[in-house]
Amino acid sequence: MDKKKILIIDDEVDFTKVVKLNLEGTGKYEVRAENKGSLGLAVTKEFKPDLVLLDILMLDMEGSEVAYQLRSDEETKNIPIVFLTAVIRKKEAEENKGVIGGYPFIAKPVGIDELIEVIERNIH
Amino acid sequence: MAYDYTYWDEMARFFTTKDTEWAKVNMDANVLDTYKTDVIWLFGLDLSPLYSINRDGFDSLKEFPLPRANIKDIFKEERLRHFFVNTKIGLLEVRGATVHPGSDPERKTLPRGYFLTARLWGKEYVADLEELIGGSIQISNTKLAIPSPEALLKANSIVFSRQLSGWKGNVEDYIYINILSEQLQGYKLLSRNAVVIFIIFLIAVIIFITLFITTSVNLPLAIISQSLKKENPEKLRGLEKETSEFGDIARLITSFFWQRQVLLKEVAERKKAEARFQQVAEATEEWIWEVNKDGLYTYSSPVVEKILGYNPEEIIGKKYFYDFLTPDVKESLKKNALEVFTAKKPFRNFLNPNLHKNGNIIFLETSGSPMLDKEGNLLGYRGADTDITERKKAEDELKKAYTDLKETQGQLIQAEKLNAVGQLASGVAHEVRNPLGIILQGINYLEKKIPPDKGSETAEIMAMLKGSVQRADKIINALLDFSRAANSDLKLEDINSILESSLNLVKARFKFDNIDVVTETKEGLPMVLADKNKLEQVFINVLLNAAQAMPGGGKIIIRSYAKELKETKDGIGKREEDHFRIGEKAVIVEIEDFGSGISEENLKKIFDPFFTTKGPGSGVGLGLSVTRNIIHMHRGLIYAESQLGKGTKVIIILKISAR
Numbered sequence: 180m181d182k183k184k185i186l187i188i189d190d191e192v193d194f195t196k197v198v199k200l201n202l203e204g205t206g207k208y209e210v211r212a213e214n215k216g217s218l219g220l221a222v223t224k225e226f227k228p229d230l231v232l233l234d235i236l237m238l239d240m241e242g243s244e245v246a247y248q249l250r251s252d253e254e255t256k257n258i259p260i261v262f263l264t265a266v267i268r269k270k271e272a273e274e275n276k277g278v279i280g281g282y283p284f285i286a287k288p289v290g291i292d293e294l295i296e297v298i299e300r301n302i303h
Numbered sequence: 304m305a306y307d308y309t310y311w312d313e314m315a316r317f318f319t320t321k322d323t324e325w326a327k328v329n330m331d332a333n334v335l336d337t338y339k340t341d342v343i344w345l346f347g348l349d350l351s352p353l354y355s356i357n358r359d360g361f362d363s364l365k366e367f368p369l370p371r372a373n374i375k376d377i378f379k380e381e382r383l384r385h386f387f388v389n390t391k392i393g394l395l396e397v398r399g400a401t402v403h404p405g406s407d408p409e410r411k412t413l414p415r416g417y418f419l420t421a422r423l424w425g426k427e428y429v430a431d432l433e434e435l436i437g438g439s440i441q442i443s444n445t446k447l448a449i450p451s452p453e454a455l456l457k458a459n460s461i462v463f464s465r466q467l468s469g470w471k472g473n474v475e476d477y478i479y480i481n482i483l484s485e486q487l488q489g490y491k492l493l494s495r496n497a498v499v500i501f502i503i504f505l506i507a508v509i510i511f512i513t514l515f516i517t518t519s520v521n522l523p524l525a526i527i528s529q530s531l532k533k534e535n536p537e538k539l540r541g542l543e544k545e546t547s548e549f550g551d552i553a554r555l556i557t558s559f560f561w562q563r564q565v566l567l568k569e570v571a572e573r574k575k576a577e578a579r580f581q582q583v584a585e586a587t588e589e590w591i592w593e594v595n596k597d598g599l600y601t602y603s604s605p606v607v608e609k610i611l612g613y614n615p616e617e618i619i620g621k622k623y624f625y626d627f628l629t630p631d632v633k634e635s636l637k638k639n640a641l642e643v644f645t646a647k648k649p650f651r652n653f654l655n656p657n658l659h660k661n662g663n664i665i666f667l668e669t670s671g672s673p674m675l676d677k678e679g680n681l682l683g684y685r686g687a688d689t690d691i692t693e694r695k696k697a698e699d700e701l702k703k704a705y706t707d708l709k710e711t712q713g714q715l716i717q718a719e720k721l722n723a724v725g726q727l728a729s730g731v732a733h734e735v736r737n738p739l740g741i742i743l744q745g746i747n748y749l750e751k752k753i754p755p756d757k758g759s760e761t762a763e764i765m766a767m768l769k770g771s772v773q774r775a776d777k778i779i780n781a782l783l784d785f786s787r788a789a790n791s792d793l794k795l796e797d798i799n800s801i802l803e804s805s806l807n808l809v810k811a812r813f814k815f816d817n818i819d820v821v822t823e824t825k826e827g828l829p830m831v832l833a834d835k836n837k838l839e840q841v842f843i844n845v846l847l848n849a850a851q852a853m854p855g856g857g858k859i860i861i862r863s864y865a866k867e868l869k870e871t872k873d874g875i876g877k878r879e880e881d882h883f884r885i886g887e888k889a890v891i892v893e894i895e896d897f898g899s900g901i902s903e904e905n906l907k908k909i910f911d912p913f914f915t916t917k918g919p920g921s922g923v924g925l926g927l928s929v930t931r932n933i934i935h936m937h938r939g940l941i942y943a944e945s946q947l948g949k950g951t952k953v954i955i956i957l958k959i960s961a962r
């Protein structure tokens with residue numbers, strides 16, 4: 180079975196690095212990390228991921244803006260997006276059944292098992 | 304003669320010598336003529352007749368007309384005698400004396416003999432006498448009637464009589480002398496003139512006295528009366544200089560006028576002052592009054608009617624100051640006021656509620672001063688009342704506005720703080736959670752890369768690291784809870800069951816062995832609209848705080864009951880922002896511990912975010928502020944009452960569901 184391609188866009192370099200290692204360590208995913216929101220669309224087009232893990236609060240471009248760009252582009256509009264954020268509490272994410280503003284949600288800090296579960300739930 | 308001849312040494316010697324020749328020489332007819340006497344008798348001490356001589360033709364008088372034996376008796380009492388004797392030839396006037404030497408003029412020695420001489424009151428002698436006196440003389444041995452004075456006066460005659468005494472003092476004869484005198488007519492005239500003169504004199508005196516009285520009494524009196532009548536002291540100027548009593552009176556009157564003027568002026572001024580006072584008292588908004596020492600009104604300005612609805616006639620002499628006080632304060636204020644009366648102290652701006660005639664409450668501000676007599680005894684009080692009902696209302700409103708403002712300010716500050724905390728919480732959450740995320744992922748990576756044996760130290764360390772991440776995340780969650788208390792799930796809940804589940808949760812998770820929890824919950828309390836989880840969080844928080852206040856163990860009492868709120872306090876009142884109305888029924892939860900307590904100063908701050916007394920590491924201090932946020936989210940109230948060293952009671956008031 181082909182590895183699923185996961186793109187993680189987060190300006191926390193260390194976070195993307197360790198998440199990439201953990202996901203790839205499962206042997207099920209091919210992960211690409213991108214630390215600049217502004218490059219999100221371009222990288223998505225190039226990498227063609229099966230799912231995008233998108234941070235909300237980034238310095239150069241907000242996650243919501245990246246999501247908008249992805250949804251606005253024919254090439255990328257159908258790629259599932261899961262928001263990853265430190266701003267919203269885990270509990271809130273749970274209470275809203277993991278969906279805020281129509282997008283699935285993961286509150287940081289998140290363990291790898293939980294992350295995989297959310298990815299699997301949302302990937303086509 | 305009887306005198307001259309009887310204290311003569313030669314005469315005295317004669318009684319020894321009985322020298323008749325010497326007698327003849329010295330007592331001859333010439334001597335009788337000289338002394339106008341008719342006869343002289345000399346008798347010795349033994350009454351023997353030693354010598355006698357008589358005028359020619361009076362030989363019958365040679366013998367002494369009385370028995371000789373009587374001579375001794377004649378001179379027994381007196382040594383000089385004068386008496387009458389009736390004889391055959393007529394009335395005889397006799398004079399006699401005892402004879403003594405010249406060296407004994409007072410005739411004290413034994414007499415040497417007796418000397419007697421007599422004159423016959425014959426017709427001749429009487430005629431001589433009548434000629435001498437110019438009237439008629441009548442000798443009678445009986446008492447004759449004397450004509451009436453009128454008759455005598457008419458006849459121009461003067462009649463008087465005299466008794467002629469014998470040697471024993473007996474009446475020998477009466478002599479009547481009638482002087483028919485033309486002179487009497489003259490005297491009569493003279494007397495009449497004298498009367499006239501006297502009358503004239505009298506009239507003159509009367510006129511003089513009248514004049515005197517007029518000038519020195521009536522005139523001044525007239526001046527005085529005029530001056531008194533016209534009330535003009537100027538008229539008295541002349542009189543004042545006099546030293547008489549009128550001068551004194553005039554000065555007195557002038558001084559009286561002066562005093563009167565001063566008094567009048569004073570009275571006028573007083574009247575003016577009184578009028579001024581009256582005017583002021585009537586014009587001023589202040590109620591001016593006077594009470595006696597018992598507090599009974601003796602004066603009241605008319606303003607009182609505007610203030611209390613009673614007119615002065617209804618008050619003066621009828622009402623006591625305490626009659627107007629509202630019944631709730633009447634006795635205590637009366638007592639206080641009478642104590643002030645006893646101390647005779649003045650008082651200022653004393654606030655007291657009174658009842659208007661129409662039943663409204665009027666707030667008066669009373670000031671008064673004691674009125675004392677000269678001895679310092681209290682007569683009463685005088686003072687003024689100001690109606691400050693409106694002012695008090697305005698003040699109360701102002702006070703309320705101030706409290707409201709203060710509260711609003713407090714709320715604004717609170718909101719500001721919350722806002723700040725909210726922002727901080729978001730910031731902290733982001734900044735802390737990202738590294739937490741990295742750590743957690745890092746641990747996951749390590750677990751995979753170097754899988755530790757179960758029960759090994761590495762596994763333990765890994766679990767510890769994960770636990771720490773969870774703990775840190777929990778704090779972040781509490782922070783975010785605080786900043787976003789909203790978004791709760793309100794349902795009808797039974798407060799007792801929430802209390803029970805909270806207590807169970809606490810007991811399950813924390814060390815509560817040494818805490819004796821007593822529940823005094825009322826059954827069948829009304830349901831409350833609440834977020835069960837959040838209320839549990841509140842109760843757990845409070846219970847944990849209570850337990851922490853008693854590190855050595857102790858007792859916690861949990862109470863629940865419903866009651867009507869009667870007291871106005873923070874959050875209970877009539878304002879829009881108050882969570883509860885006065886009289887509203889609510890469910891109350893009390894959690895009381897008997898631990899260390901909280902100081903008054905700290906008690907104010909315990910609901911502030913980040914306030915803690917527990918020291919570093921024990922907690923972040925968000926507990927009670929989150930607790931309050933949750934309670935406020937329920938439109939409830941939370942208070943704490945505490946006494947240092949005795950314990951703390953947290954009171955939570957929750958709304959009863961209308962549903």
